[in-house]
Amino acid sequence: MARITLDIFRFDEATDTVPHRDRVTLDIPETTTVLEALETAKAEVDGSISFRRSCRSAICGSCSMNIAGTTALACKTPCKSVMDDEGVIRIDPMPNFQPMKDLVVHMDPFWDKYTRLKPYLQPVDKDEDHERERRVSPEDMKKLVDAANCIMCATCYSLCPVISVDPAFAGPAAIAYAYRFIEDVRDGKRAERLAQINEDYLWLCAHCYACSYCPKHVDPHERIVDVKRATIKDRVMMNERGPRHALVVNKTIKQTGMLAETEVIQGTVGRFNIRGLLKIAPLGLRMAARGKLPPPFIKPIPKVDEVRTIFESLEVPVA
């Protein structure tokens, strides 16, 4: 047995203007999960503590909350892995969401982003034979399995630093789930899906890997990268900054072996995009004043032909 103190965020949007915190101390085995500890606190100490839960075994995705600073499923988190030296576990609602009551949050923005990407199969031959079996090879299915494992717990969404500053970003879960249909051979809306997801700021993923904490190993970051590759392959919205950035970086590495900062900035923003360039000009001037501007041209690395050989051996011709 161990003495564990739950330090819980308390707030009721119907009655409170500011949140407060309550502490509940329990004598329970350290192997107890955070969800079991919350259940015990609710049953034995304070019946008003609110949180979502259903399956209690990491299948339903209801009990995501912020535990000791990172979001996780309470049912999959043993108390001993998150308590501090004094046995205290700090529990908050998921960040990036509006709190509703205690650990329960408004999930609407998260669902809206799913819905926008039409998370259901839209068959190639919709109006034809409904009875016909549509077969998928094991190889094709293998590509979808990881993404299809998503339980929509929103752990990744709540940890996403881009969402925290720009809610226009579709977020990791929705993109990973869109991938599941983009790569599905039975789906007939690949082009429309890719266009929509690019409009929803696919390229705003900052590569921070916060979503690598996914409790179901969906690995949303890898799925986001998969969708980016599909975007380039299908040449979707190639004049937007994301694809332009990707292509110019590749180009400078192929030419010089190095990522040439100056050319990448110009190539992404647009050499003739005067307004865009003016927007970044103040920072450029500040850097220039400190002698910190990257060189305008990069001297190729020794044996740069080898780099070109690598590119030429592996480049996939675009459609």
Next chain:
Amino acid sequence: MTTLLPEERPLDAHVRTTSSQTKRYGFFPGCVAKESCKELFNSTMLLAEKLGIELVELTAASCCGASVVNDTNHDIARVLNARTYAQAEALGLDDVITICSTCTGHMRAANKELKESEERMAQANAILGKFGAKYNGTVTVRHLLWLLIDDIGLDTLRSMVVRPLNGLRVAPFYGCHIIRPESVNGWESARKPHSLEDLIAALGGEPVDYAGKTRCCGFHVQLEKDGIAPAMVGQNMRMAKDQGAEAVLTPCPLCHLALDGYQADAAARWGRTDLPTFHLPQLVAFALGVPADRLGLNKHLIDPRTIMVERRLIS
């Protein structure tokens, strides 16, 4: 929690390489340390001299791919790095030291894929063979931060300090790719890393704890949409400042560019923070006695010399 158990972490993060015995390491500076953050490259070389280690620069190495090559073509990113490792092997080196979090993460990921799959190694070597190169899979990629702690040791560093930081309150800023994903890096816990804190304390500074230390600086999306990176910088630096930070320490030049460059733009929304940001080797080299005027501190947009004068570290 999905934090990996110690036995699930990659084994090569703490490995004792031959290079660590001979104190002669392969050195991969990365693009930014050769372009807009030359002060990072210079201070790294000065620190190496102070530590008595030899960093053999892999001068013909290419960019690591910086996540962007991987965004378009996974194979190219991997084989570019295989070429770099082959160069290290050809020089008799089995340790490639990086000074950038993004280089660390992407190079370690490529190396892991090569070492774990015969098929991928064969694909890489078929291409490297076209110009007479071969990668045998003997290289370990590590960050300078790990070298400092594993090979030099905090106790030794502490004993080498000649200019202790006088309790300067320094906020660590890790940079995502040196800690996440844990399955690639795994040198320390991604959720609760403490290497930078330990180092700051060893140099006589006071590490500042704040939630932003393991968060993203926004560098990789600075060009995708205006205002995103400044907002991410502002959010994190606000947290650091509110916890009493006087300066920031980062092992990543991309984070450095974002933190040093965008705090001014973030001020409108997050208030002025103006935290000067040190590159990892700058602060260590300073404490170990390298003259401050050789560390390129004048290149920073937020001049760290102001707080250093205030704290009587320099005059």
